Amino acid sequence: MAANNSDSIQEELGEGGVGVKHEAEEEAEGAPSSAAQATATTMLPRSSSRPQLDLSGAAIHGTLEDRNPTILLPNQSDDISHLALDIGGSLIKLVYFSRHAELSTEDKRKISTKRRLGMFNGGRRSYPILGGRLHFVKFETGKLNECLDFISSKQLLRGVVSGVDSPSWRSGAQPDNIVIKATGGGAYKYADLFKERLGVSLEKEDEMDCLVSGANFLLKAIRHEAFTHMDGHKEYVQIDQNDLFPFLLVNVGSGVSIIKVDGHGKFQRVSGTNVGGGTYWGLGRLMTKCKSFDELLELSQRGDNSTIDMLVGDIYGGLDYSKIGLSASTIASSFGKTISENKELSDYRPEDISLSLLRMISYNIGQISYLNALRYGLKRIFFGGFFIRGHAYTMDTISFAVNFWSKGEAQAMFLRHEGFLGALGAFMSYEKHGLDDLRVHHLVERFPMGAPYVGGKIHGPPLGDLNAKISWMEKFVQKGTQIIAPVPMGVPATTGMGGFERPTSKGDILRSDASAALNVGVLHLVPTLDVFPLLEDPKTYEPNTIDLDQDEFKYWFKVLSDHLPDLVDKAVASEGGTDDAERRGDAFVHAFSAHLARLMEEPAAYGKFGLANLLELREECLREFQFVDAYISIKQRENEASLAVLPDLLMELDTMNEEARLLALIEGVLAANIFDWGSRACVELYHKGTIIEIYRMSRKKMQRPWRIDDFDMFKKRMLTDRKDQPYKRALLFVDNSGADVVLGMLPLARELLRHGTEVVLVANSLPALNDVTANELPEIIAEASKHCGILRKAAEAGGLLVDAMAGIQDDLKDAPESVPLMVVENGCGSPCIDFRQVSSELAAAAKDADLLILEGMGRALHTNLNARFKCDALKLAMVKNQRLAEKLFNGNIYDCICKFEPIS
Ligand SMILES: Nc1ncnc2c1ncn2[C@@H]1O[C@H](COP(=O)(O)OP(=O)(O)OP(=O)(O)O)[C@@H](O)[C@H]1O
Ligand SMILES: CC(C)(CO)[C@@H](O)C(=O)NCCC(=O)O
Ligand SMILES: [Mn+2]
Incomplete structure (x- = not known):
């Protein structure tokens, strides 16, 4: 039986740790927020492998008294490269594409990693597709003017040039040369009006053609369509x-x-x-x-x-006509009862x-x-x-x-994109935008903050900036706009004989048209995303371990809601605690709570939603209100505290024999995984001791066998079976900053390097909770390298010390003999990982890998616990949630998981 050490962890800290100040807190006390800001500004440019949060959330306009206020779409600073219309008998559908502002993300570390991974010269694929976003908007055909206003106020024609297939959409287009694709009867009927009002010509595309290509595109490219x-x-x-x-x-x-x-x-x-x-x-x-x-x-x-309606029962005196399979409640004749002579419409x-x-x-x-x-x-x-x-x-x-x-x-x-088939098809008919090449893994759908809210029609001039967005959120709150009931789930009872009862609607208000349009989400096109090549079967792969059903969602709703006050405190502090940060923090809380409430009503509102999506939504929501990195100061002080004790730990490890050391290393990874600011139980622990105290205690309490304990199998593979055949390349998916990465994963990486295994540390592209990011790793490694020759040589060989350590040159020819230690970003900004959508850098690094180590709850338990890979995989995590421990392992909080899955 695996040991349950949960009570004793609490006890130990309860006694020894009470009143002891957080070690790093003391150090940071002098200038808490300025330190955070200094790092924020010196941070390397952000990764673009997952897009920046879409800023095109809707905004409310009009008086607070309106029941259905107009919703405005905030400004879109990006270039618009394509725009297509479907003008039908009732509605106009508009699909437009906005390009991401291209960030220069090719820092030296990345260039040198890419070179090593063979991503240049042939190894690198060329992407014909532009990164950007697809937006969906609709108007009533009878209010064509609103559509024309929308196009001109959002400057959707800016950048669209003559010869629509020209890729040079940025160059100044002459208005009278502009051609846009349009389908539906209105493309003929209103062509002159478009020319007159906007100076554009409508290039007509066949309506049926468009419906079909729109449907085919959606069925091919959108996962939950x-x-x-x-x-x-x-x-x-x-x-x-x-x-x-x-x-x-x-x-x-x-x-x-x-x-x-x-x-x-x-x-x-x-x-x-x-x-x-x-x-x-x-x-x-x-x-x-x-x-x-x-x-x-x-x-x-x-x-x-x-x-x-005249029902079968009305005709048959309340009886079924069962001989032909008709129940009494079946409609025999729609509107049949209104033949009654003594009743008028008003009756x-x-x-x-x-x-x-x-x-x-x-x-x-x-x-x-x-x-x-x-x-x-x-x-x-x-x-x-x-x-x-x-x-x-x-x-x-x-x-x-x-x-x-x-x-x-x-x-x-x-x-899901029901009404946009024709417009999408017209959009697809532009040649050379490369969208035909889009695959499911290139698309990330995001639900901007407006999504859960209810409003009127979507149109009007653009909203200026973040500030305006926040005001919008504030207005909603003032107005007390509740999250209105979802589209009612009719639960029609049937008698089994063709009868079909009336709907028993859950809510009495229809979710408004505007929010329904928002529920479609904004499609982010990210051509640099790839399917992880080592997935055994991408078709059957499901990242989420537990289905987020109503019950499960209820639980997570509470966990995330309870965590909100603390999170927003950290977020506001990370931005200097200014009034502006406070306002953004409030808006964030309202927006995220609204998403939670919306999903609580209808878990499938945004497509099939797992815990991974839910956790990512929280991060995206933070980013939407420009909280760049809420945990930055915590991460920093924990890194510093851990780096300070690393030399001692390495020395201690080096006194051990190989077997004892391997065990100590795995134990160390599991013990250090306790530092997780996403776990409430652990955050409570942090008040009871210093980082190092907690780490030591956590190690001391480790008792084997762990809840899942394949260590002996792993040891046999490492030290016996194939001792002379070490792994060629290991991908280590790291989790948290501080002790987790510094005292847990880095020493393990060092051991692998020692065995002659190339090590690739795989970290988040964007911050999520206290997870370490790929941008932060080189500095941490440089610091650790000061005390360790193995790490230093490997980091040099991996080109990691270029930026971080002065005096060391990135000259490959002179690189010392060592297998390299590299860092790649995973393409995510979430505590979990979905292997169907990873960065192309990670996909390239995976090509030669024969060992994967997934660490932490998010990546190894919430997601991927059951994932199968084409190479050996080791999944390491401490379970820091009682419910999860019970559900997955029939175990307890603080249980440890060491799951080794060799391919043979
Ligand atoms: N806000 C709305 N205003 C008007 N009709 C709506 C609205 N929302 C949904 N509808 C329904 O959708 C229908 C229009 O659907 P859609 O936009 O797919 O067709 P259309 O392209 O306008 O018509 P057609 O293809 O026949 O020319 C309307 O006839 C109505 O039944
Ligand atoms: C005329 C169109 C194609 C215009 O979208 C559409 O409204 C439609 O398919 N109407 C049905 C006409 C019919 O086939 O009886
Ligand atoms: Mn139509």
């Missing part, structure tokens, strides 16, 4: 690229187009129906006097269609009318789609178009019809 929706339950479907075609695409716009898709560019419009979204909205408006589509949809949620409730109408039209579309699927032997039907509106009841009705008539043979699926 398609989902089923049955009985109120939403489930994302994994699309197999090799088994995608043929399928039926049903676009439900004003009218409905039904297209059989056989491949890229291979399709046929096989049918359509004039009973579509325009019919629902138009008839609904006439009959209910609703002022907006959403109002009409919202009404339906409180409706009872049995007052309008019916608008709610009931809206529901009957919605049901009639959705059901009809489902049925016609099924018939066409049957006609061509297709099993999969994808539904798009804005009629769907992410509305649970609409989707359930369509799914019900497809499922009922096909007897479960055919499946209805919906697309």
Whole structure:
């Protein structure tokens, strides 16, 4: 049985440690925030392998009294290189691409690492795709002027030049040369108006072509795009690229187009129906006097269609007509009850009318789609178009019809970017932007701060700056805008005989159109991301170890909420504790809490969401309010404190024999992993002792066997089986700053170097909690090298000492004989790692690696505990969360995990 040392850790510190000041705190007391700032400003330029946070979050405009205030999109300083439109009978859809401001990130360390990894000269792939962001916006066709204003106020035409395929979009374009791609009937109808008002020509693209290429792009490039929706339950479907075609695409716009898709560019419009979204909205408006589509949809949620529709039971005296499979509650005739002679329109409730109408039209579309699927032997039907509106009841009705008539043979699926197929397709039709080459791993979807909030329409002039964004957040708070209930999950009961009851809606307010558009997120295109080449099977790889279901989410909601006050204190202090920082801190808390609340209501609101995504969302949210590195001063003082005792530790290790030393090293990694500011239990410990005291105590308490203890197997591999065949290259995924990396991972790296193994330290590109970043490592290593020849030689050989240590030249020819120690960034800014999207630098480093060491809870437990690799893997972590320990290992907090997975 593995030892449980949790109580004794608390005890020991409770006695010996109380009242003892944090060692480094004392040192830092003199000038706490200025030290932090000094580092912040001398930091190397930020990595661009994950984009900077999108600053295009929405902002509120108008008076506080408005129920649906207008939402403004803040300024976009980036270049706009492409813009495409789909102008339909009801709505205008606009997709535009903004390029990241290119940061120069090629510091010396990176250049020399890249050279070593063979990333230059042939080894380096050339990226035809630009990094940037795809934005999705829509307007009512009847308010075309708002769309024109939006385009000019956001300067979307700036940089778009004549000859749209020219890559030189920055050079000054003459307005009268500008050509943009457009599809939908309005591309013809309004061409002159665009020319007149904006001076642009619309290059027309075929509407069906665009729908198909938009759908194909989404199904290929977006991981969680398609989902089923049955009985109120939403489930994302994994699309197999090799088994995608043929399928039926049903676009439900004003009218409905039904297209059989056989491949890229291979399709046929096989049918359509004039009973579509325009019919629902138009008839609904006439009959209910609703002022907006959403109002009409919202009404339906409180409706009872049995007052309008003639049911089988109405005809059969309350009985089922079971012989032909019809239950009493099945609609026999939509609107059939309104034949009653003594009733006028005003005698019916608008709610009931809206529901009957919605049901009639959705059901009809489902049925016609099924018939066409049957006609061509297709099993999969994808539904798009804005009629769907992410509305649970609409989707359930369509799914019900497809499922009922096909007897479960055919499946209805919906697309998250439902209404943007045509606009995306028009966008794709630009040549040479390289987007056809985009793969799933190049795209990161982000949900800017506006996403959880509810507002009116998205349009209007741009908002200036961060300050304006914060005011927006403050306005929301003042106004007390609560997070409004999600699209209700209809839980229609069926009798199993075709009956389909009315929706039992959860909330009574429809999530507004604006926020629904925001829920689509902003797609960040990051061409430098790659799939980690050592994943055994990228197709079946799932980073998250535990499914974030409602129950699990509730738990993490509390953990993250409880942690917020402390986090924001640190964040504000890291920015000097100024009034401005305080304001940003408040805004951050509101924004992140809003995201949490939104996800609590609907865990699938932003696509399939795991714990890794949730933890990353918090970091992104900090970055959105320009908190560059909340833990910077903690990281610094812990690094210093640990570096001070490193020489003694190394000396002690060197007195041991090889076997004892290897054990001491692994023990050291596990013990030092206790320094984790993301774990509440550990943060409490930190008040009870100095870093070194805690580290020593943590080591002393180590008792084998650990909860998972493959150490002997690892030792055998290292010291017996293949002693003369050491690992060629080890990738060490490091976790926290301070003792964790300095006293844990660095000594282990040193031992591997000693065995002749090249070591690549893999660290975060962007800060997350107190994790060490790739930018910070060279300085730490340089400091450690002062006391250790092995590290120094290896670091020199790895080109690490160029910037950090004066007097040492980066001259490869004169480099001393040693295997190199290198540092690469992982492409993430999160405490977890998703191996489907890592930096190209890491992917290159992985090519020759035969050992992976994943360290820490985020990378080895929350994610990747069950991941299988093409080479040996060692997963090391201390479990610093009681629930996780119980769930994963039937264990206890502070249990240790040493999981070795050799490939043979
Ligand atoms: N805010 C909204 N205003 C108007 N209609 C909306 C709104 N939101 C959703 N809809 C629904 O979406 C439909 C329009 O969908 P979509 O934008 O896909 O079609 P369209 O391109 O305008 O039409 P078509 O392709 O037939 O020309 C409307 O008819 C209505 O049913
Ligand atoms: C006319 C279009 C293609 C315009 O988008 C669309 O509204 C539609 O497919 N209407 C249905 C027409 C029909 O096939 O009966
Ligand atoms: Mn359309």
